[in-house]
Amino acid sequence: MAKILTNKDWSLIKRFGRYFVPHKKWLIVSLSSIPVTTTASILFLWLVERIIDDYIVPGDVTGLKTYALFLAGVLLLNLLFDGVYSYTFSKAGGLAIVDMRRELFGKAIRFPMRYYDKHPIGVTLSRLTSDMESISESFAAGILGLLSESIKTTALVGYLFYLNWRLTLVLLIVVPLIVLVMRYLRRKIRAAYDESRTSLAKSAAYLQESLNGMKTIQLYNAEDEAWNKYNNLNQTYCNAQNRSNVYDSALYSIVEGITSVATALVLFYGAIQVWDYGYTMGVLVVFITTLGRLFIPVRQFAQQISTIQRALSALDHISHLFEQETEEVENETKKEGSSELREIRFENVSFRYSEDAPDVLKNISFTLRKGDRIALVGTTGSGKSTIIRLLTKTYTGYRGSIQINGRELRDIPLAEIRNMMALMQQDIFMFNDSIRFNIALGREYLTEEDIQKAASFVYADHFINQLPGKMEYVIQDNGDNLSKGQGQLISFARAISGNNELIILDEATSAVDSLTENYIQKAIENIFSSRTVIAVAHRLSTIKHSDQILVLEQGRIIERGNHDELVSQGGKYAGLVKTWEEKNTDSSLSE
Numbered sequence: 019m020a021k022i023l024t025n026k027d028w029s030l031i032k033r034f035g036r037y038f039v040p041h042k043k044w045l046i047v048s049l050s051s052i053p054v055t056t057t058a059s060i061l062f063l064w065l066v067e068r069i070i071d072d073y074i075v076p077g078d079v080t081g082l083k084t085y086a087l088f089l090a091g092v093l094l095l096n097l098l099f100d101g102v103y104s105y106t107f108s109k110a111g112g113l114a115i116v117d118m119r120r121e122l123f124g125k126a127i128r129f130p131m132r133y134y135d136k137h138p139i140g141v142t143l144s145r146l147t148s149d150m151e152s153i154s155e156s157f158a159a160g161i162l163g164l165l166s167e168s169i170k171t172t173a174l175v176g177y178l179f180y181l182n183w184r185l186t187l188v189l190l191i192v193v194p195l196i197v198l199v200m201r202y203l204r205r206k207i208r209a210a211y212d213e214s215r216t217s218l219a220k221s222a223a224y225l226q227e228s229l230n231g232m233k234t235i236q237l238y239n240a241e242d243e244a245w246n247k248y249n250n251l252n253q254t255y256c257n258a259q260n261r262s263n264v265y266d267s268a269l270y271s272i273v274e275g276i277t278s279v280a281t282a283l284v285l286f287y288g289a290i291q292v293w294d295y296g297y298t299m300g301v302l303v304v305f306i307t308t309l310g311r312l313f314i315p316v317r318q319f320a321q322q323i324s325t326i327q328r329a330l331s332a333l334d335h336i337s338h339l340f341e342q343e344t345e346e347v348e349n350e351t352k353k354e355g356s357s358e359l360r361e362i363r364f365e366n367v368s369f370r371y372s373e374d375a376p377d378v379l380k381n382i383s384f385t386l387r388k389g390d391r392i393a394l395v396g397t398t399g400s401g402k403s404t405i406i407r408l409l410t411k412t413y414t415g416y417r418g419s420i421q422i423n424g425r426e427l428r429d430i431p432l433a434e435i436r437n438m439m440a441l442m443q444q445d446i447f448m449f450n451d452s453i454r455f456n457i458a459l460g461r462e463y464l465t466e467e468d469i470q471k472a473a474s475f476v477y478a479d480h481f482i483n484q485l486p487g488k489m490e491y492v493i494q495d496n497g498d499n500l501s502k503g504q505g506q507l508i509s510f511a512r513a514i515s516g517n518n519e520l521i522i523l524d525e526a527t528s529a530v531d532s533l534t535e536n537y538i539q540k541a542i543e544n545i546f547s548s549r550t551v552i553a554v555a556h557r558l559s560t561i562k563h564s565d566q567i568l569v570l571e572q573g574r575i576i577e578r579g580n581h582d583e584l585v586s587q588g589g590k591y592a593g594l595v596k597t598w599e600e601k602n603t604d605s606s607l608s609e
């Protein structure tokens with residue numbers, strides 16, 4: 019087996035072997051049954067030889083009956099312990115895989131945002147589902163059989179040596195040939211499996227993306243393009259899978275052929291030995307019986323090699339996920355209340371999303387004190403959201419300095435930051451659960467009163483009270499059964515309920531009906547009058563309520579001041595306001 023598995027495979031096995039440690043009692047029971055089944059197999063051969071030579075050939079029927087009963091007992095014992103072995107081994111494997119899956123999901127929910135920027139969700143999904151499935155199947159079908167069969171085979175070969183070493187050598191002539199074939203095909207099988215796992219993950223990613231965007235696909239009549247793309251990805255997967263099937267079958271057939279040759283050789287050479295050297299019929303029958311039994315594991319081994327290769331390929335993919343660094347984990351992430359905030363200071367902050375990308379923020383400096391309201395205004399892509407992402411530590415790696423209460427942001431634990439601020443997002447994610455759940459979002463310290471208060475503070479109670487079931491109303495499909503404005507009000511209630519000092523408002527640009535718009539404006543006024551706010555603002559009313567407006571263009575702050583100051587300066591901001599006043603059709607200040 020050492021030649022069949024590479025060093026990398028062994029290190030993968032060692033690395034994931036630790037998941038078996040907590041379930042070792044099942045492994046111990048399982049492994050202890052191997053000596054019993056191995057002894058029973060040899061005992062079986064010995065009994066067959068005795069029955070033939072001592073009772074069948076001389077015609078002793080009474081002794082034959084006793085030995086036949088003995089033989090049946092040995093077979094029964096073998097069956098029983100084989101059962102114990104499979105059950106306990108699968109049990110240990112199943113438990114280890116559940117642990118592995120749990121740990122991997124635990125990691126996946128802490129991957130930094132930049133991980134999900136670069137890796138489609140579907141790929142991670144496929145690692146967590148089909149790769150895990152494949153490890154679990156391979157474990158049950160592959161390693162399970164391989165382990166006990168290799169021990170039994172070794173013991174059987176030892177016994178055959180003891181019976182007739184010449185005949186055993188004839189039998190073993192074919193072994194190097196089998197190993198060579200296995201080594202050659204192993205590489206091919208592994209490559210095909212790697213390709214098939216990768217293409218499966220890609221097609222799962224596309225499937226997930228198109229199911230998410232199904233409404234858009236249908237609205238834009240893009241069904242054919244989506245179908246063709248999925249079909250191509252699926253075809254690539256199918257081809258890779260076919261290739262691995264071809265190698266699988268080739269391996270199986272070649273080993274089958276080689277074992278047939280070995281059987282013929284043993285029969286021929288064995289018969290000569292019986293005639294020329296006076297070996298008993300019993301020994302020959304034992305050899306022929308064992309031949310079948312001996313090559314069953316070898317044939318199985320050939321098959322198991324592919325199952326194991328599939329598992330190793332899946333393990334390899336999964337290990338990349340395990341190696342992925344996660345965000346800082348702190349116990350107090352869900353701590354009640356907020357950390358105190360006195361001042362946030364950006365000094366000459368520049369940032370780019372990756373090494374080879376251009377700076378999207380250039381020398382940004384501003385100060386926000388407790389109680390201040392700052393509005394970030396600017397054209398699309400000017401860097402407003404990026405400032406928010408840096409402040410919330412969603413992205414790290416900025417140049418310059420960002421200080422909160424005099425401490426550098428990169429040195430402040432993530433949990434402390436998250437306790438200090440709450441984000442009201444444009445694209446809020448809604449879970450398929452009640453409105454109550456979607457506001458509280460698992461923060462156990464929030465009481466029913468906190469949730470109700472938060473809803474009424476942001477004027478969400480008006481529409482919630484009209485829904486069937488009120489707070490129990492179940493939100494579906496990421497908010498499809500709510501209007502955009504209602505979704506925003508829930509996002510406000512979600513953010514405000516945590517009592518965090520700083521509210522970060524990423525104002526939505528989508529137009530809502532005038533009644534909801536009215537509630538949204540009043541909610542923002544309420545938030546502005548009670549908290550420290552930094553807002554990516556699009557509504558003129560929001561901007562006018564701010565103490566300081568930062569106008570951004572291509573990653574730089576080009577103007578700063580309050581509404582009146584900026585209007586009187588007659589610059590970019592004044593132009594934006596003028597355009598808005600001329601249009602005067604809606605309240606958005608976006609270009």
Ligand SMILES: Nc1ncnc2c1ncn2[C@@H]1O[C@H](COP(=O)(O)OP(=O)(O)OP(=O)(O)O)[C@@H](O)[C@H]1O
Nearest residue numbers: 135371372378396397398399400401402403404405
């Ligand atoms: N995850 C990302 N990876 C790489 N580049 C990004 C990423 N997010 C944003 N950018 C780029 O950074 C620049 C600033 O984007 P940002 O989202 O901060 O703009 P914005 O002012 O908030 O725009 P909008 O008003 O449209 O939301 C843009 O050029 C954008 O393409």
